[in-house]
Amino acid sequence: MIYPADDFRINNNSLPPASHGGNRWAAQEKWGIAAESFLDFSASINPLGPPPMSLQAIQDNLPALEYYPEPGGAELKKALAEYLQIGEQGIVLGNGSTELIYLCTRLFCRRRVVVLAPSFSEYGQGVDNPRLVKVDIDLKSLKLPITEIATVLKEGDVLFIANPNNPTGNLFARWELLLVLELVKDRQATLVVDEAFIDFAEDKSASLRDVCSQVPNLVVLGSLTKFFALPGLRIGYALSNDAHNRKMERLLPPWRINSLALAAGSAALKDQDYIQSTLRLIARERDFLDYSLNQIPGLSVYPAQANFILIDAKDLGITADQLQDLLGPQGILIRDCSNFDNLSPYHLRVAVRSHPENEILVAALKEALIRK
Ligand SMILES: Cc1ncc(COP(=O)(O)O)c(C=O)c1O
Structure with a gap:
């Protein structure tokens, strides 16, 4: 279904602030458990x-805090x-990919x-x-709605597509995205593909990172937040053609990536043991x-290619809330997905965590469903 320009879903006011998972401080307030003690699947x-x-690298670079960060982020790029496996000149760094989405x-x-x-x-x-x-x-096929x-x-227009998509967790195929890119070119619109979770996918050939330097209608975004577990450092990047890159650099402030983020980000991308262990762990635990x-x-349970899984509990008659x-009283957080368009109060999302933690979640869910 589409909600076209004159539909009520067109919002002519500023959007309300988006709400996200990971709010352990609100959970602490509600259940009286210390924020850091929650098992956070949200x-x-x-x-x-x-x-x-x-x-x-953070430890080694603490003395550099009294200097400005390197403004171009050359080493991280x-x-x-x-x-x-792309050219350095095609990269624009952001203070988290959210800065680049905006x-x-x-x-x-x-x-x-x-x-x-x-x-x-x-x-x-x-x-x-x-x-x-x-x-x-379409929540059954999880295909890209190309006709719509x-x-x-x-x-x-600017069209945003997350691949893998959040919160459904599926990966759209490269051919689907390339078809949409043709449409986007034809209509003189812009496609932004957000690949914040693509590092977790088994098949990375769906990434459009190799195409964006040649096409003016495409920007690919990425992030070190999810795969490298660095949400607190705020490291994201945009990949596009030279003209867009120059413009983005002009519109963004200097020094936006702090020295510790620059050092930690560069080190993360070279930590092969960590990268391989992550890929094995997530594939097995997913x-x-x-x-x-x-x-x-x-x-x-929806099939997932990211490090989270969307679940529909409708047939059990129990809402995510x-x-x-x-x-919550057992210190377990899940993501209630009822505030996403096209999902119901019965949809929830859980992150893929370590094996003992995942076992705790499964046991707690079974018990909760018996007690409901
Ligand atoms: C699809 C998607 N893109 C981007 C982000 C934001 O990432 P960052 O921490 O790089 O701003 C998120 C965070 O949840 C996300 O789900």
Whole structure:
């Protein structure tokens, strides 16, 4: 389903602030458990924590705090170029990819912001009075709604697609994205593909990072927040052609990536042991959670390629909010997804964590469902 320009879902006021998982401080307030003691399945961060080489780099660079950071972030760009196998000149660094999401809307939206429903709630934020158009994803097939996008997309629009998508966790195929890119070129619109979770995917060929230097209508965003477990340092990047890169650099402030983030980010991308351990852990534990949750009668589990899993508890007749109320006193946080468009009060999302933690979650869910 599409909600076109004259539909009530077009929002002509500023959007309300988006709400996210990972709010352990609100949970502390509600359940009287110390924020740091929660087992947090609501935020999707690598359970291994930051790479050991990043922690060492932070330690080594503490004396540099009295100097300004290197303004161009040359070393981090070099490390990113090697990691992503692209040219260094195509990279713009951001204080988290959210800074670049906001910038893309300001830079490319001459008409409307087109988003998928459900998808990450920051798309469309960062401007006054965004004209937002939402295109539903079919929750059964989880295919990119190409026909609906073709119906709605107009000149001057900016279309955001997260791949893998948050909160559904599926990976759209490269051919689907390339078809949409053709449409975007044809309509003189802009496509922003947000690849914040793509490092967790088994098949990275869906990434469009290799195409963006040649196409003016495409920006690819990435982040070190999720895979490298560095949400507190705020490191994101944008990949696009030379003209867009120069413009983005002009519009962003200098020194936006602090010295510790520059050092830790460069080290993270070279920490091969950590990268390989993460890939093994997430693949194994995603399978374990997928299997174990599917064993619980009444839960529908969506197939995932990221480090989180979307679940529908409708057949059990228990909402995500009720489930959180049962799990909260045990110090377990899940993501209630009822505030995403095109999802219901019965949808919840859980992060893939370590094996003992995942076992605790599965056991707690089984028990909660018996007690409900
Ligand atoms: C799809 C997606 N993109 C981007 C972000 C933001 O990442 P960052 O920490 O780099 O701003 C998130 C955070 O949840 C996300 O889910």
